[in-house]
Amino acid sequence: MSSLYLLHKPYRVLSQFRDHEGRSTLADIIDIPDIYPAGRLDYESEGLLLLSDDGQLIHRISHPRHKQPKTYWVQVEGVPGDDALAALRGGIPLNDGMTRPARVQRLKTPDVPERDPPVRQRQNIPTHWLEITLSEGRNRQVRRMTAHVDLPTLRLIRVAVGPWRLGDLKPGEWRSETLHAPVSPKQGSSYRAGRVRR
Incomplete structure (x- = not known):
C-alpha cells in the first residue's frame, strides 16, 4: 500500500519544499514529512499536484514512459477559432520539437476560485476557456x-493527472488516498478517501 496526497497548488507557489529566494513553497501548505511531488507544476500555474513518500509510485506517475495524461483548464486571451484548435490538436512546432497530438475543446467558463491577484483583463479583448489534455510534459508546454x-495563456489550472482529479479541492487544500495496486493510466487505482486539510 502507498499513500498519495492530492494537493491544489495555489498560484505563485513553488512545487518544492525549499526556496532560497523566499518564495512560497509546498512547506507553507502541507506538513506531511518525507513526501515529494510526482512531477512539477509551474510557479504561476495552479491545480492538481500529486505527492507521495513512495519513490516507486512517484516514478510511475511522473516518468514520461508511463504517459499519464494531464488535463488543464486554460483561460486564453482572444477567440479560439477552429484553425487554432485544429493546430493545437494536431501538434505545434516548438523550439524543442513538435508536440504530440492533444485533446482540445472549448470550455464554458468553469466555476473556479478567484485568483489572487486576479487575471489581467484588457478592454475590448475577450477571454475564453479551453480544456487541453496532454500525454507529455515539457517545460511550460x-x-x-x-x-x-x-x-496567450492568462490562467492555467491542472484538473487531472491520470485517474486522479482535482475535484472540489480549493487552493491550499489537500486530501490523501491509500493505493492498493500499481498505478496504470488505463486501469486507474483502488483507494479509500483520505482527509482534507483546509
Missing part, C-alpha cells in the same frame, strides 16, 4: 502551445 496560435 501549454503556455507555449497557446502562444504559438496567438492565444
